[in-house]
Amino acid sequence: MTQKQRPSSEFELISRHFARPAANAVLGVGDDCALVDITNGMDLAVSTDSMVSGTHFFPDVDPETLGHKALAVNLSDMAAMGAQPYWVLLALTLPGVDHAWLAAFAKGFFDLAEEFEVSLVGGDTTRGPLALNVTIMGEVPAGAALRRSGAKAGHDIWVSGTIGDAALAVAHRHGRVKLADDDYREAVMRLYEPTPRVRLGQALRGMATAAIDISDGLIADLGHICRLSGVGAAVELGAIPVSSIGAKHVGSEAGRAAIVAGGDDYELCFTAPANSRESIAELTDMLGVKLTRIGQVKRGKGVSLLDADGKPVRIDAGGFDHFRDA
Ligand code: ADP
Numbered sequence: 001m002t003q004k005q006r007p008s009s010e011f012e013l014i015s016r017h018f019a020r021p022a023a024n025a026v027l028g029v030g031d032d033c034a035l036v037d038i039t040n041g042m043d044l045a046v047s048t049d050s051m052v053s054g055t056h057f058f059p060d061v062d063p064e065t066l067g068h069k070a071l072a073v074n075l076s077d078m079a080a081m082g083a084q085p086y087w088v089l090l091a092l093t094l095p096g097v098d099h100a101w102l103a104a105f106a107k108g109f110f111d112l113a114e115e116f117e118v119s120l121v122g123g124d125t126t127r128g129p130l131a132l133n134v135t136i137m138g139e140v141p142a143g144a145a146l147r148r149s150g151a152k153a154g155h156d157i158w159v160s161g162t163i164g165d166a167a168l169a170v171a172h173r174h175g176r177v178k179l180a181d182d183d184y185r186e187a188v189m190r191l192y193e194p195t196p197r198v199r200l201g202q203a204l205r206g207m208a209t210a211a212i213d214i215s216d217g218l219i220a221d222l223g224h225i226c227r228l229s230g231v232g233a234a235v236e237l238g239a240i241p242v243s244s245i246g247a248k249h250v251g252s253e254a255g256r257a258a259i260v261a262g263g264d265d266y267e268l269c270f271t272a273p274a275n276s277r278e279s280i281a282e283l284t285d286m287l288g289v290k291l292t293r294i295g296q297v298k299r300g301k302g303v304s305l306l307d308a309d310g311k312p313v314r315i316d317a318g319g320f321d322h323f324r325d326a
């Protein structure tokens with residue numbers, strides 16, 4: 001980031017780019033704390049996500065896209081919990097003050113915030129290598145949140161949308177797969193501007209027995225459900241819904257690894273008893289989101305991937321783990 005402009009104070013920066021009326025809050029940006037009013041009978045759902053340049057995004061990422069994604073990944077956590085998001089906090093670490101960059105970042109962030117009617121109520125601004133952290137808060141009826149821990153043997157495993165485009169874009173950037181130019185442009189939009197499934201998450205309350213958003217890869221994230229539920233899972237490779245781009249790459253080893261083990265799609269993976277199949281199918285029409293049954297919860301542990309004959313398929317990649325080699 002260049003520092004072309006006259007250096008401006010932290011407070012000028014905040015008021016210029018981030019102080020906006022907070023419709024949902026008693027008190028928004030400007031004081032020592034924000035104040036929010038919690039509805040009776042609701043649990044407060046809270047989550048935070050950090051994004052570091054070079055780790056979570058390419059350093060040359062378009063700032064508007066980054067603003068969108070920083071909020072989208074947090075909205076996705078609310079979705080996975082079946083919660084209604086209301087309030088966000090934004091902690092920014094910036095190498096310098098670049099008002100054009102900040103204006104574009106704020107546009108991406110606030111456009112999505114408006115779409116989901118969440119208010120930015122506070123944050124922090126410091127100097128250092130580019131990194132951002134968003135904390136999100138929302139509400140869910142007491143006891144109704146979708147946890148990772150409720151899957152039982154025999155339940156169906158479902159995913160929303162299509163899986164793999166975001167990871168295929170990353171694999172293309174790293175030279176592991178080769179996407180056609182048009183395909184890359186489309187896939188990279190799934191990486192940069194994921195659609196958080198907030199309405200779906202809420203609609204699944206009382207229906208899904210466990211849920212997670214796919215940020216680290218289908219196998220890894222379903223693995224989290226299994227671990228916390230004390231069960232195993234069998235997934236049929238051919239049942240995993242892929243886009244027309246994914247369909248071209250599912251035949252190759254690297255393409256398949258990206259689809260089943262790559263992350264960043266921010267679709268929901270959830271489990272539900274077989275007697276919910278009809279109600280879940282109705283959600284597809286109601287919400288315009290494709291929902292696909294990809295396998296079954298089993299006794300035991302771990303996620304196995306099966307071919308059409310029920311034979312195990314080996315995939316040479318786990319989900320993303322920041323400290324795997326540490
Ligand atoms: P403090 O010194 O109490 O931490 P700050 O000077 O850091 O307060 O922040 C002043 C106000 O601006 C606070 O209300 C804080 O929540 C808000 N704020 C700071 N940075 C941001 C940001 N990047 N986005 C939104 N609000 C921010």
Ligand code: MG
Binds near residue numbers: 123124125
């Ligand atoms: Mg501060």
